[in-house]
Every structure is written in C-alpha cells, then in structure tokens.
Amino acid sequence: MDSSQSAPPNSGSLPDLESVRTILFAEEQARIRALEERAATLAQTDQEQSERLHARAQTLQAEIDALQQAARSHQEEAAALQARLDQLRSDIAAESEALIPRLTDEMSGMISDTIRNSRDEMAEALGPVMGDAIRVQIRDSREDMIEAIYPIILSTVQRAIAEFARELQQNIDARLKSTFGPQGFFKSLSARLRGVSSSELAIREALPFAVQELFLIQHESGLLLAHHSHKEETNGDSDLIGGMLTAIRDFARDSFGDGSASESLNEIQYGDERIVIQSGRHAYLAAVTTGIEPEWFRGQLRSFVSELHIDHAPALRDFTGDPATLPNLPPLLAELSTNLTIAEETESKPMNRGQKWALAGGGLIGLLLIAMACFYLQFTIALWPLAFSEPTATATATTTPTQTLQPTATNTPIPTMTPLPTATNTAVPTNTPIPTPTPTLTATPLPTVTPVPGNTAVTNAPVWVREQPDIDATAIIAIQTDVPVTVLSQQGEWAEIEWQGGAGLRRGWIPIQWLTFNEENGS
Amino acid sequence: MTKRVIQKKVCLLGDFAVGKTSLARRFVEDRFDDRYLSTIGVKISRKPVEMDEYTLNLLIWDLAGGDDFSKAGASYLRGAVGALIVCDLTRSETLEKLQFYAGQLRDLSQDAVLVFAGNKADLEAERSINEEEIQAVCDQLNGRYLETSAKTGFQVEAAFQHLAEQIKV
Numbered sequence: 001m002d003s004s005q006s007a008p009p010n011s012g013s014l015p016d017l018e019s020v021r022t023i024l025f026a027e028e029q030a031r032i033r034a035l036e037e038r039a040a041t042l043a044q045t046d047q048e049q050s051e052r053l054h055a056r057a058q059t060l061q062a063e064i065d066a067l068q069q070a071a072r073s074h075q076e077e078a079a080a081l082q083a084r085l086d087q088l089r090s091d092i093a094a095e096s097e098a099l100i101p102r103l104t105d106e107m108s109g110m111i112s113d114t115i116r117n118s119r120d121e122m123a124e125a126l127g128p129v130m131g132d133a134i135r136v137q138i139r140d141s142r143e144d145m146i147e148a149i150y151p152i153i154l155s156t157v158q159r160a161i162a163e164f165a166r167e168l169q170q171n172i173d174a175r176l177k178s179t180f181g182p183q184g185f186f187k188s189l190s191a192r193l194r195g196v197s198s199s200e201l202a203i204r205e206a207l208p209f210a211v212q213e214l215f216l217i218q219h220e221s222g223l224l225l226a227h228h229s230h231k232e233e234t235n236g237d238s239d240l241i242g243g244m245l246t247a248i249r250d251f252a253r254d255s256f257g258d259g260s261a262s263e264s265l266n267e268i269q270y271g272d273e274r275i276v277i278q279s280g281r282h283a284y285l286a287a288v289t290t291g292i293e294p295e296w297f298r299g300q301l302r303s304f305v306s307e308l309h310i311d312h313a314p315a316l317r318d319f320t321g322d323p324a325t326l327p328n329l330p331p332l333l334a335e336l337s338t339n340l341t342i343a344e345e346t347e348s349k350p351m352n353r354g355q356k357w358a359l360a361g362g363g364l365i366g367l368l369l370i371a372m373a374c375f376y377l378q379f380t381i382a383l384w385p386l387a388f389s390e391p392t393a394t395a396t397a398t399t400t401p402t403q404t405l406q407p408t409a410t411n412t413p414i415p416t417m418t419p420l421p422t423a424t425n426t427a428v429p430t431n432t433p434i435p436t437p438t439p440t441l442t443a444t445p446l447p448t449v450t451p452v453p454g455n456t457a458v459t460n461a462p463v464w465v466r467e468q469p470d471i472d473a474t475a476i477i478a479i480q481t482d483v484p485v486t487v488l489s490q491q492g493e494w495a496e497i498e499w500q501g502g503a504g505l506r507r508g509w510i511p512i513q514w515l516t517f518n519e520e521n522g523s
Numbered sequence: 524m525t526k527r528v529i530q531k532k533v534c535l536l537g538d539f540a541v542g543k544t545s546l547a548r549r550f551v552e553d554r555f556d557d558r559y560l561s562t563i564g565v566k567i568s569r570k571p572v573e574m575d576e577y578t579l580n581l582l583i584w585d586l587a588g589g590d591d592f593s594k595a596g597a598s599y600l601r602g603a604v605g606a607l608i609v610c611d612l613t614r615s616e617t618l619e620k621l622q623f624y625a626g627q628l629r630d631l632s633q634d635a636v637l638v639f640a641g642n643k644a645d646l647e648a649e650r651s652i653n654e655e656e657i658q659a660v661c662d663q664l665n666g667r668y669l670e671t672s673a674k675t676g677f678q679v680e681a682a683f684q685h686l687a688e689q690i691k692v
Contacts, residue, residue: 237569250598250601321580321692
C-alpha cells in the first residue's frame with residue numbers, strides 16, 4: 001500500500017502522523033494480511049482435510065457396517081451350523097445302535113483282511129497291548145474276567161482231565177488184562193494181604209515209577225560230576241541244573257535251616273516230576289523221577305552214594321572241574337539207573353520158568369485134592385442110605401442072564417448090609433402091576449433085581465467109570481446123572497455098561513448101585 | 524582231537540544296579556537290555572571260553588548285590604575260583620563296596636582270581652569316579668582293572684577273557 005495517498009491534504013501535522021503510522025504499520029499490516037491469507041489458506045486446507053476425513057470416516061463406517069453385517073451373517077451361519085451339529089449329534093445318538101452293526105461289519109472286514117494279509121504284524125502289534133489289557137482287566141475286574149474265561153478254562157481243564165483219565169484208563173485196562181492169570185491172582189492176593197484193594201493196586205501200577213535222570217553234583221561248588229539220562233536227547237544244560245540245584249539247596253539251608261550241613265533239601269516237586277536228593281559228604285545225587293516212589297528207592301540211592309564215597313571220596317572232594325581227575329562215573333550212574341529200573345520192573349515182571357513149574361505143580365496138587373474130596377464126599381453120600389437107612393427094596397443085578405428083555409423080579413430074599421432090620425409100612429399090597437417085594441420083619445430080605453445083559457438103565461448119580469470091576473482100577477471117565485446105559489454083564493456088585501459118549505459108544509465098569517433100571521426091565 | 528572241557532565256577536559281584544547281570548548277558552548272549560530287573564538270589568549262566576589246550580566252561584554265578592547279598596550270597600561263593608567285581612562309574616558309593624566283596628571271596632579262597640570292572644563307561648558325562656581312584660583300590664586288592672560298558676560291549680569280552688586266563692587249571 002502507498003502511505004502518501006492515504007494522508008489528509010488539509011492538515012499539516014496529521015498527515016505526517018498518518019504517514020508515520022502508515023510507514024510504521026505498513027509492514028505489520030502487510031504481515032497481518034499475509035497471516036490472514038495464510039489463515040484463510042489454512043482454514044481452506046483444514047476444511048478440505050475435514051471433508052476428506054469425513055469422507056474417510058463415512059467409508060470406514062460403511063465398511064464397519066458391512067463387516068458388522070457380515071459378522072451377523074456369520075453368527076447366523078454359526079448358529080445354523082451349531083444347530084445342525086446338535087441335530088447331527090442327536091441323530092448319531094439316536095442311530096448309534098443302528099450304526100454299530102454297520103461299523104462292526106466294516107471293521108470286522110477290515111480287521112479280518114489285515115489279519116489275513118499281515119498276520120505276523122498284527123500279532124506283533126497287538127500282543128503287548130493285549131497282554132497289558134488283560135493284566136489291567138484282571139487287576140480291575142478279576143471277578144468279571146473269571147466269569148468271562150471260566151468256560152474256556154473249564155473246557156480246557158475238562159479236556160486235560162479227560163485226556164489224563166483216558167490214559168489212566170488205558171493203563172488200568174492193560175493192568176487188568178494182566179491180572180487174569182496166576183500172576184494177577186497172586187498180585188491181588190498180595191495187595192489184599194497188605195490191606196490194599198485190587199483197584200488201588202491197578203491205579204498204583206498205572207502210574208509206574210521211573211527214574212528219568214541222575215545228576216551227581218559236588219556239594220561245595222555245584223559242579224556237575226556226572227550225569228545220566230534215559231532220554232535220548234538231553235537239553236545240554238545239565239551243568240546249569242547242577243549249579244541251580246546247589247543254589248536252591250544253599251538257599252533253603254540258609255533261609256529255613258540252621259545253616260548246618262545236616263539239614264538239607266531232600267526233595268523238590270516240579271509238575272509230575274520229583275527230584276529226590278540223596279546227600280553225601282562231598283557230593284550229592286539228584287534223581288529226577290516220575291510216578292510213585294517205591295519204598296526201597298531211597299535205600300538204593302543211599303547205598304549208592306555211600307559206596308561212592310567209600311570208593312572215591314578224595315576224588316569227589318578235590319574235584320576242581322577237570323573230569324580227568326575223576327573216576328569213570330557215568331557208567332556207575334548208568335548201572336544204578338538200570339538197577340533201579342530192573343528193581344521196579346521185577347514187581348511186574350512175568351514169572352520165570354521155575355516159578356511157573358512150581359505154580360503148575362501146586363495147581364495140579366490142589367485140583368487132585370479137590371477131586372479126591374469130591375469123590376470121598378460123593379461116596380459118603382452114596383453109602384449113607386445103605387449104612388443108616390431103613391431096609392428098602394434094593395434092586396440087585398444078578399449075574400444070571402435071561403433071554404427075556406424084561407428083568408425078572410425075584411423074591412429071593414438076600415441079606416442086606418443093613419445091620420438092623422426096620423419095620424416098613426408096606427404091609428398092604430399096592431396096585432402096582434410090578435410085583436412089589438414085601439419085606440418082612442425078619443432077616444430083612446431084600447428083593448433084588450438081577451440085571452440081564454442088554455438091560456437098559458440110567459445112572460442115578462455122577463459116577464466114575466473104570467476099566468475093571470475094581471475100585472482101584474483106572475478111572476476112564478466120569479459120567480453124569482441120568483445117562484442111559486446098557487448093562488452088558490455083571491460081576492459081583494459091578495456092572496459092565498455101555499453108553500453113548502461124545503466119541504461114540506464106550507464101555508466100562510461101575511458099581512451097580514449107581515444104576516436105576518427101567519421099569520419095563522422088570523426092576 | 525577234541526579238547527578237554529574243564530568246568531570252573533566264577534562269580535559276578537558288586538553293589539546293586541552296577542550292571543552285573545547286563546555284563547553277563549552281554550558276554551554270554553551278546554545282547555543288552557535297558558530294563559532293570561533286580562536279580563533275586565542268583566542267576567547262573569554258562570559260557571565256554573576257548574583256550575589253547577582246553578575249553579574252559581565258565582559257570583557264571585551272577586549274585587544279587589546290595590542287601591540281598593548279605594542274606595544268602597556268601598553261601599553261593601563256595602567253590603568259586605574267581606570273580607569279576609563290578610562298580611558303577613556314575614555312582615561313587617559303589618567303589619567303596621569293591622573291598623567288601625573282594626574280602627568275602629578271599630575269606631573263602633585265598634587264591635581266587637579277582638578282576639575289577641568299572642561299568643557304564645559309556646555314560647562319560649555322568650562319571651563320578653576317576654580312573655586314578657579306582658586303579659588305586661584295585662592295586663590294593665591285587666586285581667586288574669578294566670573299564671567296561673555292557674551297553675556298548677566295550678571291554679566286556681576282555682574282562683571275562685582276562686579272568687579265564689588267570690584261572691589256574
């Protein structure tokens with residue numbers, strides 16, 4: 001701005017002041033104007049920025065709105081999904097029973113395929129897990145496990161018992177078969193005398209005693225001195241067994257005994273095998289046995305160990321592992337084993353020749369005695385009526401042959417052997433067409449029947465037929481009661497008879513009293 | 524010609540968990556098992572060692588260590604002609620027991636051969652016994668010392684071989 005143009009024209013001092021003021025404030029005014037312009041510019045800029053910010057805010061707001069909208073929609077979707085999930089859960093829960101069979105089928109197929117294709121891998125993978133699972137299950141639910149496996153165990157045990165019973169039965173059958181004979185008879189008798197039944201004896205023999213292995217072991221070190229086995233194949237660990245047996249004996253002595261050598265383990269039972277230990281001073285003998293130990297067994301072991309120490313004590317004591325320093329022990333063990341086996345078998349061994357002969361002789365003598373007793377008894381019974389009975393009509397065959405086929409009854413009284421006559425009640429004649437002898441009270445006359453050769457009769461008792469009419473003559477055969485015979489001849493009280501034997505017609509002599517003649521013969 | 528076979532009983536001695544059973548297993552079966560199962564009483568194994576003129580059938584009695592030994596272990600030492608006495612290089616207290624076990628065996632047999640093994644040599648970082656200490660003890664007990672590792676097999680064969688060679692036949 002030009003200051004000269006703004007000063008009043010009619011004032012001499014005022015224009016100057018104004019001019020001065022103009023001059024003085026011109027610069028300020030210019031600065032003010034510049035500031036005003038700047039302020040205006042700034043205001044303008046601010047306005048523009050404000051507008052831009054507003055626009056930006058609007059944009060952001062729009063975006064926020066959009067995002068909120070999206071979030072709402074997502075929430076809705078999530079809610080829908082949640083609802084769907086809930087629905088699925090409820091569906092699965094509802095259909096689980098239906099799903100199980102389907103899944104089971106699928107899984108079974110998969111597992112079956114895997115087992116078929118990778119059997120070893122499956123076993124490898126499942127083995128430890130199953131073992132642990134079973135252990136845990138047994139620990140936690142013992143009763144349940146027992147119930148679950150009871151049928152299996154029962155079946156297994158039943159099978160095992162059945163197997164054992166069958167084997168035992170076979171053994172007993174075999175033993176019973178051998179019992180039917182003199183040997184079996186004497187065994188039974190022996191068992192009875194000892195207070196044991198035959199069945200118990202059979203069971204005892206069905207579980208035979210056997211020595212499986214013998215170990216001779218040095219006391220102190222447990223080193224194996226000798227070993228003998230019946231088995232063809234041994235496990236090769238006999239020296240380890242020797243060591244372990246010694247360790248077990250030491251443990252038992254230290255734990256349960258007083259630590260002295262006098263107390264030691266004598267026996268170990270393992271399954272159906274028993275280890276019988278016989279101690280000596282420097283070595284002990286361990287015998288692995290099965291079955292029931294006979295009473296002589298330990299005595300044999302004791303004798304063996306004792307004799308071994310008598311003969312070889314220094315060698316047994318000083319043994320340091322070198323077998324060359326030992327006597328030849330294996331044959332001794334083998335011999336002992338053989339002796340033990342023989343001794344066991346002797347009880348059930350068949351009899352030797354001498355025993356058989358003695359038994360046969362004894363049997364014959366017994367039979368002879370029985371036969372003689374029978375004969376004597378029969379003879380006594382037969383003579384009893386003659387000796388003590390009432391007088392009866394006795395048919396006596398006479399040596400007079402007749403031509404007729406019928407025997408002729410004669411009334412010839414002959415004295416009987418009855419010492420005293422007895423009264424009979426046959427005083428009244430009977431209606432019997434056959435003439436009945438009528439004995440009187442005197443002299444006991446007995447009607448006799450005189451058999452005629454060719455007469456038929458039957459034996460009235462079992463009787464020996466002899467070669468000659470003599471009691472001392474050789475007996476041919478015994479014939480039974482009611483055997484029809486034909487009387488060929490008579491000599492004294494003997495009749496020569498002929499009868500149909502198994503090998504055709506036979507002849508011989510029998511006392512006539514053992515014949516009953518047929519009625520048509522006139523007897 | 525078949526070489527004669529001579530049996531000899533040797534023992535494995537040492538405190539519990541020093542690795543006696545592992546050493547025996549490594550020597551006899553050439554295998555190692557990380558699991559620790561404490562030996563109850565005794566475990567016997569056998570290993571034939573071929574010598575020039577004979578085969579030495581070593582019957583190795585692996586005896587339970589620690590408290591179990593004092594119960595029945597001494598009985599098991601009878602008849603032993605040598606022992607491998609073991610300590611654990613990672614546990615200094617096992618070194619102190621070497622003298623006890625050596626004394627137990629020497630009481631029964633003055634001539635028994637002793638070999639000492641510092642086992643678990645593979646665990647170098649955990650080692651707590653230095654070689655000078657253990658060598659001093661072994662010298663005092665008149666036995667050779669070898670560091671071993673049942674896990675890696677380091678010097679296991681050598682320890683038993685040395686024991687076998689020292690046994691008089």
